[in-house]
Amino acid sequence: MTDIQQGGDTATTMTEDAQGQPALEVSDLHVEFRTRDGVATVLNGVSYHVDPGETLAVLGESGSGKSVTAQTVMGILDSPPGFVTGGEVRYQGENLLTATESRRVAVRGEEVAMIFQDSLSALNPVFTVGFQIEEQFRIRRGMSRKDARKRAVELLDLVKIPNPQSRVTQYPHEFSGGMRQRAMIAMSLALDPEVLIADEPTTALDVTVQAQIMDLLGELQRERNMALILITHDLGVVADVADRIAVMYAGRIVESGDVYSLYRNPAHPYTLALLESIPRLDVRGQELNTIKGLPPNLMRIPEGCPFNPRCTRAEDRCRTEMPELHQLGEGRASRCHFASELINNG
Amino acid sequence: MGRYILRRLLQLIPVFFGTTLLIYVLVWLVPGDPFAGKCGDRACPPAYIEQMTHKYNLDQNIFVQYFLYLGKLFQGDFGQTYSGVDISTLIGQAYPITVRLAIIALIFEGVIGLAAGIITGLGRKRFVDNLVMISTLVLISLPVFVTGFIIQVVFGMDLGWMSVTVSSDAPWGELIAPGFVLASLSMAYVARLTRTSIKENKRADYVRTAIAKGQPQKRVIGIHLLRNSAIPVMTFLGQDLGALMGGAIVTEGVFNIKGIGGLVKQGIETKESMQVVGLVTILVLVFLVMNLIVDLLYAVLDPRIRYD
Secondary structure, X not given: OHHHHHOOOOHHHHHHHHHHOOOEEEEEEEEEEEEOOEEEEEEEEEEEEEOOOOEEEEEOOOOOOHHHHHHHHXXXXXXXXXXXXXXXXXXXXXXXXXXXXXXXXXXXXXXXEEEOOOHHHHOOOOOOXXXXXXXXXXXXXXXXXXXXXXXXXXXXXXXXXXXXXXXXXXXXXXXXXXXXHHHHHHXXXXXXXXXXXXXXXXXXXXXXXXXXXXXXXXHHHHHHOOEEEEEEOOHHHHHHHOOEEEEEEOOEEEEEEEHHHHHHOOOOHHHHHHHHOOOOOOOOOOOOOOOOOOOOOOOOOOOOOOOHHHOOOOOHHHHHOOOOOEEEEOOEEEOOOOHHHHHHHO | OHHHHHHHHHHHHHHHHHHHHHHHHHHHHOOOOOOOOOOOOOOOOHHHHHHHHHHOOOOOOHHHHHXXXXXXXXXXXXXXXXXXXXXXHHHHHHHHHHHHHHHHHHHHHHHHHHHHHXXXXXXXXXXXHHHHHHHHHHHHHOOHHHHHHHHHHHHHHHOOOOOOOOOOOOOOHHHHHHHHHXXXXXXXXXXXXXXXXXXXXXXXXXXXXXXXXOOOHXXXXXXXXXXXXXXXXXXXXXXXXXXXXXOOHHHHHHOOOOOHHHHHHHHHHOOOHHHHHHHHHHHHHXXXXXXXXXXXXXXXXXXXXXXX
């Protein structure tokens, strides 16, 4: 993908550059929501990156800030109430937060694309699926209607929608949930983005369809060597497709690492609790583990470690002192005072 | 779609018979002698009464009268007034005026109402928003005859820009002020409806998707947002056109316009029963057809509506 765009003599040097550089990097991102009731600090210094061809899963409960991070990356944060108060979003080294509005529009869809959770409300109900895909080619690429239609049919075929020729003229409500999410994926791939952000792409679907959509996403990601950011709260989904995981809690990344070692040996009590709350088929008659308590109110995040009121091994220190992000080697990092103990005992 | 239209047209038949029967019976059974005062100060001569009674089948049972009336109606004969004027002639003279007035009113609603709604729906200027919200509230609160009188006094008498009443052939130019008065209420509703609809849709997921796709802002608003916001507004305008085609008794009265509304009012006042029945029959038909058109328009605007 990169090679085609760069081409010519500079191809080798540029590729080398691109290899050393993440496709997308979020660093120290701060976002607050200014509401009538007060200011909620939704993101408190989120940092993550995703390399070309890599799948990063961003994991967390509702309200942990995973979608807000994605919206900030895309520049579609509702403002007001949302305001970016610090940090950077770099696409191939370019800070998007300081880019001009026209540059930001140009990046959307072309460089960084996004698919949403609820495909029924995310697609425009009064236009055909074809129209909404063709629009990308006609408006962004100046293609004729006829050529755009051809490309739309190809894309629907690519995402394995049967009878794409007739499906292209149908409206979103005439599609089933799974088909609609496929169409949404087709639409996001129209302009060959380098980075695809999928915000809970399977949450609204039933389980068998979920697996199909995840397989499709993984397949397309490998074929196109895209960077994929998969936002989810479903640990099962993550295990199959992700290369690396970033776990979010109260607007921060609390643990990150490659999927295998993180699952086998979590270095943060929150990650451990999340893994223990997965229902298991092989252990019958046992009550499901849950994490006690609720995520913190973002207007009054507890002092010290934000997870301390719910943490089973919290000590006095956790109630006063915010843990740093401890680097644990091999790309692992954890924001817990006891990170090294946890990882060694595991 | 074809089947749906056919079914709707078939439904018109019972509605037509029901409403016309109701209006016929009501109008002729109103107490009072229709021939009282028809012959000046004297009582009418028995020969006249007898002739008129026969002409309007008043000696028959009311339902027989109704069917005799319908029989003529289906031959295109609306009957005559007591003084012998063809009611179809009266309607033929009045209807073009009512249509002109309705078109002018609809243009006011569509242009000013929509523009005000779009500006306040999209914009963030507090002042403009307050201005539109307050002025529409004033228009909604004022009865039409008050708005009419104010327009007459200010523009007709104080400024002298227009004549206070409309001449009998009611040319387009003279109907502008009455058209505005007639439109005022619906115009205010259109402005508010458009504003609300846009504000609701502005935060819709599909608008966010269109932005995330990198569609230019003009297109996000002009195509994705406004197309969806137009659905309730267009439906309202369609229904309102149906109401406008039925004439405007108050507005036509205030400006002395010889339209359908004026004819209905005059017919009721002078007990011209035949005139009232004929006019109401026409109005019922127009209204039913307009309603059908609005329902079909709704399906065109919103593909989620299907008539199968």
